[in-house]
Amino acid sequence: MRSIQVRTASHSYPVHIGAGIFAKLPDVLAETGLSPSKILLVTDTEVERLHGEKIKAVLDTAAPWCQYTAESGEQAKSFESFFNVQSYALKEKLDRKSLILAAGGGVVGDLAGFCAATYMRGIPFIQIPTTLLAHDSAVGGKTAINHPEGKNMIGAFYQPEAVLFDTDFLETLPQKELRSGLSEVIKHALIKDEEMLYSLLDNVSSPEEISPDMLEELIEKGISIKAAIVSEDEKEQGIRSFLNFGHTLGHALEKIAGYGFYTHGDAVACGMAFALWLSERTLAKQLGAKKIVSWFKRMGYPVTIPENFASGDLLDAMEKDKKAESGSIHMILLSGIGSPVKHPFKRRELEKLLNEWRLEGQL
Structure with missing residues (x-):
């Protein structure tokens, strides 16, 4: 235990x-x-x-x-x-x-x-x-x-x-639910534990490969990361917002698709793919986003948004999200693996960037 x-x-x-x-x-x-x-x-x-x-x-x-x-x-x-x-x-x-x-x-x-x-x-x-x-x-x-x-x-x-x-x-658990849960483990690694992230990238190519002992260790690491953040910021006035990495777009996808169409973890994984691209595009940091997102894809996560989901509708949902503040949409980005930052965007700017990312993903 x-x-x-x-x-x-x-x-x-x-x-x-x-x-x-x-x-x-x-x-x-x-x-x-x-x-x-x-x-x-x-x-x-x-x-x-x-x-x-x-x-x-x-x-x-x-x-x-x-x-x-x-x-x-x-x-x-x-x-x-x-x-x-x-x-x-x-x-x-x-x-x-x-x-x-x-x-x-x-x-x-x-x-x-x-x-x-x-x-x-x-x-x-x-x-x-x-x-x-x-x-x-x-x-x-x-x-x-x-x-x-x-x-x-x-x-x-x-x-x-x-x-x-x-x-x-x-x-x-069905495999899709195991994959969904693993998405939050990956999020914890991206925002706090570079070694944990690359251990996953190097050693796991599908959720089925995770042994019970490895799973228990991942759960402990993920909870420890969250517990440390929550202990410092219980009510999301500061660093607890870092736990929302991938969630702003992820929640919008869940809403637009209809709750239950995506598992929560799949929607968050797609949101993290966008957040990684946006981090490199906005902060001019090299995170190895293409390698990470390619791994997401091999693991079975969605990494693009269906063409029939209008970017404007997604932005409407993102503006109504709890993470919107003072007329801006606040995205959690990475200045490095394990180094999250909060970055505000005006709607028009973020919609333009979202369309650019969607176009790149469909090429």
């Missing part, structure tokens, strides 16, 4: 990583001083199908519990789902000593975390990530639901009491 302590201004908590550690939930509750009057398990239909019996067996040893199961997919991060979870919690008479347990991928974690942040003005919750992608979203306290105008627009910064990352859950 690997353990990391996340320390923020508002709260500190452990992240435990390893095979079979979900069974230690009762011990973690005791270690963190939690004795919940009731546990509300929030999960989705796919996690229930694959892991429901295992999760329930552990809960039976922990506390009285009840379960809300959302539909799988990005559509669960909606006002309707948020209302339904809150209504179910009230029906089950959860109180301020109750606990919400988020067992699922990033969608479940964001939804359940936001419900925990707002139920009776805030009750404890624990993250149980079941996807590789959720190694990123489960840590740091960002919780949210989507709005038709943009992804994650309604939410709160609210830290969990603990994160239990049981790597046994990853054994059932």
